[in-house]
Amino acid sequence: MMDTLLSLRVFAEVAEQKNFSAVAERLGLSPAMTSKHVKHVEARVGSRLLNRNSRNVSLTEAGAQYLQTVRPLLDGLFEAEAQLTTDTLSPRGTLKVSMPVWMSNPTFAKILTAYHQQNPHVTFDIDLSGRKINMVEEGIDLALRVAFKLDEGLIARKLGEVTFQLVAAPAFLDSFGRPETSADLNNAPLLAYSQVAADGRVKFGGAHGLDVKFKSVxxxxxxxxxxxxxxxxxxxxxxxxxxxxxxINEGRLEVVLPKVDWPKLQLQAIYSDRSYLPAKTRSFLDFLAGPEGFSAVLK
Known part of the structure; x- marks a missing residue:
């Protein structure tokens, strides 16, 4: 008789790893038994949960919905068991985080390091692709975003306000000239982020501000x-x-029109709407929102 709880764990692992062999090795099962466990879950729910062929494994729509339901239950069970055997429940495991490329910098690396020093049993798997993600299907625990359309089943927690600045290299400004007013920027060459200002138009100055129409190069x-x-x-x-x-401090870039009220956006932590958050996710969220996290740098 199949162990249904083990079958659920196998299904969740295969759904997130997208690899039967890797999960089999990790759980100490044969590939054939791993496949049987997944088939057992599919038989119980009466629906195909995974598409698989010789090269690829992916979730069906029903599989994605089912994974979203069972993953927090499995996480909760794991930590409930751990709580019975330890005096304190410490964060552990791999934390999968998706964040913008611009967060790959020394300041955020220090935040990660400070958290890891306090929570040495948590390892990070970080996605910096900047692409649109499916958090449930891809097994992402946390996404950090400043512009994000919140899908059903997700929660956003504000971490702070990100202040933007217009910058350029000193050599470029020596050639172009250093703008004294916003009018000096009309039709100026802009390196544009496609999700915000692909057409070169930038609004600033709050509700009563102005638009600048750059030329996107x-x-x-x-x-x-x-x-x-x-x-x-x-x-x-x-x-x-x-x-x-x-x-800026070391002179490689200069701030342009530093007194202008350039755009500000909320940095948010996005995670699955669940009644139970794993300790690794909850502790990292609290750390980012605390005095050692973004509040120390988002100025």
């Missing part, structure tokens, strides 16, 4: 290439101030 959804192009002197770039703080 590079458009990308990857902030890294925009940053590199700004450093190389290709044009102006609108970036989170804390992500280029060192470059």
């Amino acid at each position: 590079l458009v990308s959804g990857n902030e890294s290439i925009l940053y590199q192009a700004a450093m190389a002197g290709m044009g102006f770039a609108m970036v989170p101030s804390w992500s280029v703080r060192n470059d």
Whole structure:
């Protein structure tokens, strides 16, 4: 007789890893038995949960819905068992986080390091692709975003306000000239983030502010290439101030019109709507929102 609880665990692992062999090895099962466990779950629910062939494994629509239901139950069971055997429940396991490319910088690396020093049993698996993700299907525990359409079944927790600045390389400004008013920026070359200002139009100054119509000379959804192009002197770039703080302090980039009230966006942590959050997710969320997290850098 099949162990249904084990079958559920096998299904969840295969759904997230998208690999039968890897899950079999991790759980100490044969590939054939791993497949039987998944078939057992599918037979119980009366629906196909996984599409699989010789190369790929993916969730069906029913499988994605089922995974969203059973994963928090399995996580809760694991931590309930751990609570019976330890005096304190410590965060542990792999935390899968998706975040924008611009957060790949020394400041955020220090935040990760500080958290890991306090929680050494948590390891990070970080996605920096900047693409649209399906959190449930891809097994993402947490997504950090400043612009995010909240899908059903997800929750957003505000972590702080990100202040943006217009920057450019000194050599570029020596050639172009240093703008004194917003009018000096009309038709100026912009390195544009495709999800915010692909057409080159940037609003600033709050409700009674103005629009600047730049000329987009590079458009990308990857902030890294925009940053590199700004450093190389290709044009102006609108970036989170804390992500280029060192470059500004060391003279590699200059702030343009520093007194202007440039756009501000809320940085949010996005996670699945569940009654029970694993300790690894909850503790990292609390850390990011605490005095050692973003409150120390989002200025």
